[in-house]
Each structure stands twice: as structure tokens, then as C-alpha cells.
Amino acid sequence: AQSVTQLGSHVSVSEGALVLLRCNYSSSVPPYLFWYVQYPNQGLQLLLKYTTGATLVKGINGFEAEFKKSETSFHLTKPSAHMSDAAEYFCAVSENTNAGKSTFGDGTTLTVKP
Amino acid sequence: KAGVTQTPRYLIKTRGQQVTLSCSPISGHRSVSWYQQTPGQGLQFLFEYFSETQRNKGNFPGRFSGRQFSNSRSEMNVSTLELGDSALYLCASTRQGSYEQYFGPGTRLTVT
Numbered sequence: 385a386q387s388v389t390q391l392g393s394h395v396s397v398s399e400g401a402l403v404l405l406r407c408n409y410s411s412s413v414p415p416y417l418f419w420y421v422q423y424p425n426q427g428l429q430l431l432l433k434y435t436t437g438a439t440l441v442k443g444i445n446g447f448e449a450e451f452k453k454s455e456t457s458f459h460l461t462k463p464s465a466h467m468s469d470a471a472e473y474f475c476a477v478s479e480n481t482n483a484g485k486s487t488f489g490d491g492t493t494l495t496v497k498p
Numbered sequence: 499k500a501g502v503t504q505t506p507r508y509l510i511k512t513r514g515q516q517v518t519l520s521c522s523p524i525s526g527h528r529s530v531s532w533y534q535q536t537p538g539q540g541l542q543f544l545f546e547y548f549s550e551t552q553r554n555k556g557n558f559p560g561r562f563s564g565r566q567f568s569n570s571r572s573e574m575n576v577s578t579l580e581l582g583d584s585a586l587y588l589c590a591s592t593r594q595g596s597y598e599q600y601f602g603p604g605t606r607l608t609v610t
Contacts, residue, residue, distance in 0.1 A: 416597050418598075418599075420601075425603075425606075426603055426604075427502070427588055427601035427602050427603045427604050428588065428590075428599075428601040429601070430598055430599070430600070433597065433598060435597055474541065476541075478597065483529070483592055483596065483597040483599075484529045484530075484531045484546035484548065484553065484554060484590075484592050484599070485531065485543050485546055485554040485556075486531075486543065486599065487543070488533075488540060488541035488542075489540075490540045491540060491541075
């Protein structure tokens with residue numbers, strides 16, 4: 385069984401400030417981890433993924449995340465927030481044998497203040 | 499390459515009716531997964547199809563069913579609609595050997 389916990393359903397930052405969205409996971413097998421972004425009335429867009437190898441992964445739009453096995457975490461960061469980053473962000477986990485089945489966190493809504 | 503397409507984008511149905519939603523994956527992708535997104539329950543996995551066979555199934559009642567055709571297009575059907583079935587239904591396609599899911603824009607179903 386696998387699960388995802390996103391700490392903080394709402395995060396607010398000022399434009400230019402650091403963005404940190406937290407994600408902890410639980411998985412009985414080595415996990416594959418993902419961050420998605422969803423804009424209003426749209427589907428999910430993959431920001432980045434961790435499967436194997438380097439634990440610091442870089443994604444689109446300046447986002448990156450670090451896989452920390454000891455902490456079962458996969459937090460998403462961006463050094464400098466932009467107004468266009470305002471959206472809902474989802475962390476997800478899947479098993480390496482079930483790529484088509486992901487378990488999602490409840491989502492974090494990011495607000496960027498001017 | 500065209501993305502994942504879902505039709506219709508919006509749908510209003512009455513309680514007790516049934517509905518069929520369609521999903522066309524990215525060309526070459528053979529896996530199609532379906533998810534239900536609601537404010538209360540978040541994103542929940544419904545089922546996954548690969549090469550016309552259901553490969554995984556989530557914890558939804560039997561009123562929710564799906565199928566996949568030989569061209570990888572998929573449909574999901576919900577029978578005897580309930581008010582609680584109102585949701586955004588998302589489908590995602592995956593290329594074989596990859597772990598990246600590409601999502602469509604979703605179908606917004608409203609049950610009245």
C-alpha cells in the first residue's frame with residue numbers, strides 16, 4: 385500500500401520568495417515520485433519525477449525536488465516565485481510495477497502575492 | 499504530437515441516468531488510466547487499461563466500468579448516476595516502459 389501526505393493545503397509566498405511545498409510518502413516498495421501542477425479547469429501537468437538515480441531532480445519552470453529516503457520525503461522547491469506559479473500542486477507516488485496507477489496527495493494551493 | 503483528448507469537456511446528467519466518457523491517448527501510448535477528482539476526496543484512481551485489458555482497478559463500485567479499444571482509445575461508463583458522482587474525470591496515458599503519465603483536460607460531470 386502507498387500513501388502521500390502533503391503538509392499544508394494552502395501556501396502563500398511573495399513574488400521572488402522561495403517556494404517550498406512539502407510531500408511525505410509511504411510505500412512498501414521503492415517508490416516512483418512525481419509532482420504535478422494543475423491550473424484552473426485544466427488537467428495535470430508533470431513538473432518532475434524521481435524514478436532511480438540522482439536524488440535531486442530538476443523539472444520544468446525552475447522547480448526541483450529532492451528524494452530523501454531516510455525522511456520519506458520529496459519536497460518541491462523553487463528559488464524565486466513568479467506570479468504564474470499560482471496553481472494547485474500535487475505530489476504522487478506509484479509503484480515501479482504499476483506505472484499507470486498513482487496515489488495522489490490532497491494537493492497544495494500556492495498563492496503568489498505581488 | 500497531439501496530447502490526450504477527452505470528450506465531452508462538460509456534461510450535465512440527471513440522477514439515475516448513465517454516462518459514457520471518452521479518452522484518446524497520445525499516439526503510441528497503450529496505457530490509459532482514469533481518475534476521479536472531487537473537492538472532498540481529491541484525486542482517486544479508478545482503473546487502468548493496457549492493450550484492451552484492465553490492468554489495475556481502484557476502490558469504486560461496479561457502477562463504474564471502462565474499456566479500451568484496439569486503437570488504445572478508452573471509454574468509461576457510469577451507470578445509475580448519483581449526486582456524488584459529480585466530479586472532474588481525468589484520463590492519462592503512458593508510453594510503455596515509461597513512468598510518466600500525460601493527462602487530458604478532463605470531463606466535468608455534473609449530476610443533478
